[in-house]
Amino acid sequence: MGKTLLQTAGVTRRFGGLNAVDAVDFDLAAGELVAVIGPNGAGKTTFVNLLSGALRPDAGAVLFEGRDISRLPMDARARLGIARSFQIASIFPELSVIENVALAAQAHAGHSFHFWREVADEAPLRRKAQAQLAGLGLSECAERPASQLSHGEKRLLEIAMALVVEPRVLLLDEPMAGLGIAEARRMIDFIAGLKGRFSILLVEHDMEAVFSLADRVFVLASGARVADGPPEAVRTDPRVQLAYLGGEGEDL
Amino acid sequence: MQLLFVEQLLNGVQLGVILFLMAAGLTLTFGIMNLVNLAHGSLFMLGAYLGVTFALVTGSFVAGFVAAGLATFVIGLVLERLVIRHLYARSHLDQVMCTVGLVYVLNEATRMVFGPEPLHAPIPAFLAGSVELIPGAPYPAYRLAMIGAGLAIAGLLYVLIGRTRMGMLIRAGASNRVMTSVLGVNIGAIYAVVFGIGAALAGFAGYIAAPILTVYPGMGDNVLILALVVLVVGGMGSVKGAFVAALLVGVIDTIGRAYLKDLMALVLSPVAANTVAPALASMLIYILMAVILFFRPQGLIPAAGLRRPEAPPEASDHGPSGPGVLARWRVPAIGLLCGAFLLLPLVAGFADQPFWVDMGLRVIIFAIAALSLDLILGQTGLVSFGHALYLGIGAYVVGILADAGVESGFVQWPLAMGLSALLAAALSVVALRTSGTFFIMITLAFAQMMFYGASSLYDYGGDDGMHLAVRSTFGGLVDLYDSRQFYYLALALLVVLAGLNMRLARARFGTVLKGIRINERRMEAAGFPTFRYKLAACVLSAAVCGLAGAMLANAAEFVGPQYMDWTRSAELMIMVVAGGLATPFGAIIGALAYLGIEKYLSDLTIHWRLGFGALLILLVFLGRGGLSALFAPGPAGQPAPVLKGSFRWARPFFRPRA
Numbered sequence: 001m002g003k004t005l006l007q008t009a010g011v012t013r014r015f016g017g018l019n020a021v022d023a024v025d026f027d028l029a030a031g032e033l034v035a036v037i038g039p040n041g042a043g044k045t046t047f048v049n050l051l052s053g054a055l056r057p058d059a060g061a062v063l064f065e066g067r068d069i070s071r072l073p074m075d076a077r078a079r080l081g082i083a084r085s086f087q088i089a090s091i092f093p094e095l096s097v098i099e100n101v102a103l104a105a106q107a108h109a110g111h112s113f114h115f116w117r118e119v120a121d122e123a124p125l126r127r128k129a130q131a132q133l134a135g136l137g138l139s140e141c142a143e144r145p146a147s148q149l150s151h152g153e154k155r156l157l158e159i160a161m162a163l164v165v166e167p168r169v170l171l172l173d174e175p176m177a178g179l180g181i182a183e184a185r186r187m188i189d190f191i192a193g194l195k196g197r198f199s200i201l202l203v204e205h206d207m208e209a210v211f212s213l214a215d216r217v218f219v220l221a222s223g224a225r226v227a228d229g230p231p232e233a234v235r236t237d238p239r240v241q242l243a244y245l246g247g248e249g250e251d252l
Numbered sequence: 253m254q255l256l257f258v259e260q261l262l263n264g265v266q267l268g269v270i271l272f273l274m275a276a277g278l279t280l281t282f283g284i285m286n287l288v289n290l291a292h293g294s295l296f297m298l299g300a301y302l303g304v305t306f307a308l309v310t311g312s313f314v315a316g317f318v319a320a321g322l323a324t325f326v327i328g329l330v331l332e333r334l335v336i337r338h339l340y341a342r343s344h345l346d347q348v349m350c351t352v353g354l355v356y357v358l359n360e361a362t363r364m365v366f367g368p369e370p371l372h373a374p375i376p377a378f379l380a381g382s383v384e385l386i387p388g389a390p391y392p393a394y395r396l397a398m399i400g401a402g403l404a405i406a407g408l409l410y411v412l413i414g415r416t417r418m419g420m421l422i423r424a425g426a427s428n429r430v431m432t433s434v435l436g437v438n439i440g441a442i443y444a445v446v447f448g449i450g451a452a453l454a455g456f457a458g459y460i461a462a463p464i465l466t467v468y469p470g471m472g473d474n475v476l477i478l479a480l481v482v483l484v485v486g487g488m489g490s491v492k493g494a495f496v497a498a499l500l501v502g503v504i505d506t507i508g509r510a511y512l513k514d515l516m517a518l519v520l521s522p523v524a525a526n527t528v529a530p531a532l533a534s535m536l537i538y539i540l541m542a543v544i545l546f547f548r549p550q551g552l553i554p555a556a557g558l559r560r561p562e563a564p565p566e567a568s569d570h571g572p573s574g575p576g577v578l579a580r581w582r583v584p585a586i587g588l589l590c591g592a593f594l595l596l597p598l599v600a601g602f603a604d605q606p607f608w609v610d611m612g613l614r615v616i617i618f619a620i621a622a623l624s625l626d627l628i629l630g631q632t633g634l635v636s637f638g639h640a641l642y643l644g645i646g647a648y649v650v651g652i653l654a655d656a657g658v659e660s661g662f663v664q665w666p667l668a669m670g671l672s673a674l675l676a677a678a679l680s681v682v683a684l685r686t687s688g689t690f691f692i693m694i695t696l697a698f699a700q701m702m703f704y705g706a707s708s709l710y711d712y713g714g715d716d717g718m719h720l721a722v723r724s725t726f727g728g729l730v731d732l733y734d735s736r737q738f739y740y741l742a743l744a745l746l747v748v749l750a751g752l753n754m755r756l757a758r759a760r761f762g763t764v765l766k767g768i769r770i771n772e773r774r775m776e777a778a779g780f781p782t783f784r785y786k787l788a789a790c791v792l793s794a795a796v797c798g799l800a801g802a803m804l805a806n807a808a809e810f811v812g813p814q815y816m817d818w819t820r821s822a823e824l825m826i827m828v829v830a831g832g833l834a835t836p837f838g839a840i841i842g843a844l845a846y847l848g849i850e851k852y853l854s855d856l857t858i859h860w861r862l863g864f865g866a867l868l869i870l871l872v873f874l875g876r877g878g879l880s881a882l883f884a885p886g887p888a889g890q891p892a893p894v895l896k897g898s899f900r901w902a903r904p905f906f907r908p909r910a
Contacts, residue, residue, distance in 0.1 A: 052777065078779030090774045092767060103767055106760060107779035113788065114760040115752075122760075161778065 002030030005199050006051065006082070006169050010060035011070075013046055020046040022223035023060060028169065033191075033200040035214035035231075037207075039244055043223040044203045045087055048173050051201070052084045053077040064169075079108065081168035085175055087203075089154040093147035097138060097157060100146050101129035104161035132164045136190065152183030156190070169199045176206045188212065211235065219243065255389035260510045261503065262385075266395050268502025269402030273457035274479035275486070275494040276409060277450025283489025284426040285340050285443050288689050290351040291331070292454055293476030294358035299324045299455025300462040300471065301366055304373040313376035320459035321452045328451025332444045335869065340443070342872075344689055345635050349829055350872040352822045355473070356865025363469040364859055373462035398460050405456060406495060412449075413491065422446060426489070477700050477818065478505075480693045481541050487551025488689060497552060501537050508536040531708035538701030542682045545694065549685045576877075576884040585883050586837065589844075593743055597736045609735045610807070611851070616742040617803045619843035622827040623749055623836055624796035629825065630833035631757060632789050633769030634684075637692045638699030639824050642672040642794045644706060644816030646801020651811030652712060654721050661724030661732075665802045672798025673791045675702075680790040684783060699821055706813040717812020720805055732806050742803055749796060750836035757834070765789055766834075830871055832880030841879050 006028040013021045021043045028034055036044050049055040051062060053074035061070045064080055072080075092100050102125045106112060109125060119125065133139050136156045141149060146157060155175055162170060175191070176184045188209050194200060195213065204210050210217060210231070217234040219227040221243035227234050234240055274296060281287045299320040306323075307316025335354065339347045375394045382390035413419035424432045425442050433439040458472065465471060482501050486493030513529035520528065544552060578585070593612070600608035621643055628634045646668035653664050683694045707715045723732040732738045756762045764785045767775045775782050805811045814820070823846065831842020849867070853860030877884070 054773075054777075073781075074776040075779050075781045078777060084777055086774075086777070090771060090777070092770045092774065094770055095766075099763075103763060104778045106763065107775075112760040112764045112780070112785065115756045115762075116759055118755075118758045119760055119763045120758065165779065 002032075004028070005030045005065060006201075007063040007066075008051070008060060009063065011047075011050055011057045011062060012059040013043075013050055013055055014058050019223045021050060021057075021220075024220070024223070024225050026218060026225070026228075028199050028201055030168075030199055031196050032215050033195050033202060033213055034216045034218055035202045035204060035210040036218045036220060037204065037210055038220035038226070041222075042220040042243075044220055045173060046223075047220065048084065048171050048201070048203055052082060052171055075107075078165075078167075081165075082171065083162035083165060083167035083169070084171035085155075085158045085162055085173055087173040087177060089151070089158050091146050091154055091157055091161070093145065095146055096143050097146050097149065098126065098129050098133060098142040100157060101132055101160050101164050102126055105129055105164045108165040128164055129160075132160045135163075136160050150183075152179050152186070155179065155183075155187065159190070163194075163198075167198065169201070170194070171201045171203075173203045174205065175202070176204055176209055184209070255386060256510075258386060258389060259391055260506055262391060262395065262399070264503030264506035265499060266399050266402075266502070267506055268499035269399050269406070270457050270461050270475070271479055271482050271502055272406060272495050272498035273402060273453045274475055275482040275498055276406070276491055277453045278479055278483050279486070279489055279491055279494045280422075280446050281450050282483070282689065284422060284446055287336065287340060288344050288347045288351070288692060289336070289450075290348060290476065291354035291358060292450070292479065293472030293474075294355050294362075295324050295328065295451045295454040296458035296461075296472035296475055297362060297467075297469065298327060298358065299458030300373070300465075300467045301362055301371060301458075303455070303459035304371055304462050304467060305366075307373075313379075317456070317459055320455045324455025324458075325448045325452040327455075328448040329444055331451070332447040336447060337440070337443070338873065344692060345629075345825075345829065346872050348635065348637065348692060348822075349826065350869050352826075353865040353868030353872070356861045356868065358865075359469045359473075360859050360862040360865065364862070366469070368469065371462075371467040373467055375463045394463060398464075401460055402457075405453065409453070409491070418445070473818070477696065478537070481537055481697050484690060484693050484697065485541050485544050485551055487554040490551070490553050493551055493553035501540070504540060505537050508533040512536070527711070530710075531705045534704035534708055535701045538697050538704075541694070541697055542679075545686060545690075546682050549690070576882040578882045579884060582883045589841070597739055606735065609739050611847070613735070613739050613742055613807050615844050615847050616739070616746050617800050617807060618824070618827065618847060619840045620742075620746055620749060620803070621797050621800035622824055622831065622839035622843045623746075623753060624793045624800065625824050626828045626834065626836070626839045627753065627756075627765075627793040627796075628786075628789050629828055630835070630838070631762060631769065632765040632786060634786060634790070635692045635825075636695045636790075636821075637818070637825065638695035638697075638821050639793075639797060640818075640820035641699035641702050641816050642676065642797035643801040643804060643820065643824075644702065644813065645672045645675060645794075646798035646803075647805035647811045647815050648706060648709075648712070648801075649798070650724060650802045650805040651718060651720055654724075655712065655718075659722055659725045661726045661730075661802075664724050665799060668798045668802035669795040670798075672801070673795040676791045676794030677787065680787050684786050684790070696818060696821070699816055700818060703813050703816040703818075706816060713812060715813065717810060717814060720809045720811055723806045723809065724802070738807070745799070745803075746840070750840070753836045761785070761788070769834075826868060826871075830875070830878050832878030832884075835880050837883075838878055838880035845879060 004027045008024055008026045010023045010025060011021060012019060012023050024047065036047065038044050046055065050057055053069075053072055053076070057070055061068050063069065064077070064082065069077055069080070092103065095103065102119065105125045105128045106119070130139070130142065133142050136159070138153060138156060138160065141153065146154070149157060159172070159175065172191070176187055179187060184206060191200070191202070191213055202210070202213065214231055216229065217227070217231050218225065219234060219237075219240050226243050227237045227240050229237075274292065278289060278292050281289050302323040303316040303320025306319035307313050310316070331354070335350065339350055379394040379397050381393050383393050383396055384390050385396075413422060421432070421437055421442055424437070425439055454472075457475075478501065482494055482497045485501065486495070486497030512533040513525055516525040516529045516532075593616070596612045597609050600606060621639070624642075625636065625639045628636050649668040649671055650664045653659075653667065658664065679698045683691055683698065686694060712718050726732075730737050730741050732741075757766070764775070764780055767780070768782050768786060772782055801815065804815065827842035827846045828839055829842070830845055831840065832838030849864065850860070853863050857863075
């Protein structure tokens with residue numbers, strides 16, 4: 001594995017009296033795929049939000065290549081190369097599929113204060129988008145409105161929007177949620193194909209996906225780190241089993 | 253001096269109490285039902301009218317008090333059942349449009365029943381004297397009683413919400429409405445009662461304020477806007493915040509009006525202080541609001557434990573809709589529209605109806621203003637409720653320059669645009685820190701701030717405005733006194749602006765605005781600094797509206813604060829929504845339809861606003877997509893007409909929008 005790319009040091013986020021994420025130390029090396037798992041309410045999505053910049057930490061820091069990015073807003077972090085997908089597929093339903101991807105590409109292709117030239121004529125953006133869609137097997141529906149895609153295709157489209165900008169770090173928040181068995185299989189294969197090319201943080205409930213994809217598994221419960229290590233070691237870790245079985249009165 | 257200060261302070265508290273009674277209802281309905289209710293001011297008015305009438309008939313002030321509360325409670329329940337209930341799940345834009353419609357209906361109905369003359373509300377005999385709170389400083393007993401009554405009602409409200417079973421259900425509904433109804437509580441009934449209570453509070457406020465205010469149709473609108481400021485300053489959905497903010501706003505407004513002139517005279521020359529102080533005093537609370545929001549975008553005391561209500565999606569979140577029922581007539585309709593605009597002066601000449609040209613000019617000017625609003629409202633999804641502000645700025649620039657002897661349009665018009673843009677940049681930096689409902693109210697409050705500011709320009713006619721001494725000159729190129737030349741100049745500008753608008757919508761900038769409208773969060777995650785683009789859209793839109801204002805001043809040969817009135821902002825919004833969002837065609841036919849219906853109805857009856865308000869409510873419930881949706885082409889992906897290379901620039905104008 002390469003050097004550390006994304007790191008947190010004691011990062012904490014409170015909601016009222018609840019420490020949703022509580023002094024978590026985490027690191028992600030270049031080219032590594034780390035799965036973050038944990039029972040419901042463990043703070044996984046909050047953690048992703050802290051990394052992507054959707055939330056600011058109350059304490060601790062988020063570092064990208066050693067630089068403190070805790071105060072940077074989401075868009076600035078995206079331009080640094082931290083791309084994310086959302087737990088609930090987040091696309092532009094009124095735009096066509098290719099427009100969705102081209103719009104994401106546009107964010108990383110200089111400013112958008114162009115008032116005259118048509119976007120549809122910007123060949124580099126379209127080429128990038130087409131290449132990305134081809135890689136995901138979505139070429140046939142490129143011109144269809146994104147609202148007409150199936151649920152699984154929307155998930156893929158969202159990942160295409162994250163990938164088109166060639167990010168350094170990919171934060172995937174439950175990409176398999178709500179997918180059928182065949183679609184989930186397709187998604188696992190696709191993510192497996194991304195391994196090594198990007199640093200990936202994968203939040204997932206699907207244990208089959210987690211243990212077949214992850215280089216390392218990071219377990220959160222009640223906002224705190226419970227375990228962090230190779231998949232096999234985590235699988236047999238009694239603390240993890242306790243966390244999942246609700247030994248501390250946690251809801252399952 | 254000190255005694256006077258105590259008196260002013262009490263006056264401020266008394267205004268604050270009235271504002272609290274108004275704001276309490278608004279904040280409850282917003283916090284619990286996520287409803288923006290602009291008809292709240294009309295309930296204030298109804299409380300005053302009904303209560304005073306009942307008091308005059310029975311001869312009992314107390315009976316009037318009870319009647320005002322009961323009547324507005326019942327009216328509130330009826331409104332909730334008939335109209336309001338259907339708005340809870342709608343976008344804030346729909347809520348604004350529909351409740352503005354209600355304001356038109358209720359105010360006009362009141363005018364029909366009670367007549368346009370103000371109603372005199374006597375101070376009851378037992379409160380007619382004055383009380384010496386401090387020796388040597390008599391204070392009117394009635395005003396003191398107002399403070400007492402207001403505080404008593406506030407106390408009752410506190411007990412009702414904090415201590416009773418009913419209040420517990422209300423609080424439960426506010427913090428989680430789905431869970432509450434799952435638990436078997438009839439959430440619909442709670443909503444109705446909450447709306448009724450809010451209405452009754454407004455009714456009480458109207459009644460007790462009646463003897464010191466003028467009772468006339470529309471009296472509630474100014475109070476409503478102050479109450480909205482209170483709501484925003486205090487934190488929406490928070491009753492405690494509303495109480496603190498109401499007293500703060502009441503006292504600062506009163507003290508500012510009383511003492512700002514003396515304070516400013518300490519540092520400025522007396523003449524300067526006399527000119528600036530009244531304007532500044534009337535703008536003081538809006539400045540306070542801007543400062544507070546800049547540092548605390550959620551208001552002073554955000555509603556505790558209340559999860560930030562998820563704003564219902566603005567506009568649609570569906571894919572492109574199918575073709576409109578008149579889609580095959582799209583090209584003929586556009587052709588007819590263009591032909592009509594082009595030939596109107598000739599036809600008017602033949603028919604010997606020069607008035608038609610003036611009417612057409614007015615439509616064009618408002619179409620330009622609506623077009624500018626559509627850039628932020630339709631394309632970006634920012635519900636700005638203060639756009640008429642820039643109409644006024646543009647007009648005042650022309651008026652003040654003409655007064656100073658600068659008559660050239662080449663100076664006036666660009667300056668009108670520039671100053672509008674500059675002001676929009678400053679105001680939007682504050683306004684864009686908020687979103688959703690907050691944005692609606694802040695833009696409204698800013699426009700109102702400038703309205704009062706302009707009303708205090710005593711050198712330029714104050715409230716009444718002023719006659720424009722001379723129309724802009726264009727070095728002999730265009731003579732605005734020739735109505736045809738003016739008409740064609742405006743038409744040319746409209747065509748150019750509509751064309752630019754369509755190009756822009758398909759360029760990178762427009763695509764970003766569209767992305768922000770559909771899913772701003774996703775845009776940020778993709779790496780767009782959305783604030784910059786929204787700010788640019790606001791500035792651009794204000795500049796174009798400033799141009800429309802400059803033309804309006806010339807066309808009407810009049811400049812006045814009326815151009816910035818909040819009803820004018822509502823009109824622009826109605827034009828855009830009625831015509832159809834995010835298409836220049838919509839803004840144009842919206843302006844045409846609005847002014848046409850206004851002309852037709854107002855020729856028919858002086859009570860035309862009644863019918864107009866009803867139309868507006870119907871529009872919200874039936875007219876999805878506006879008039880232009882009738883002519884909408886099918887979904888994107890239709891083959892575009894083949895255009896040769898050198899005409900590629902024109903392609904956007906001939907291809908349906910995605």
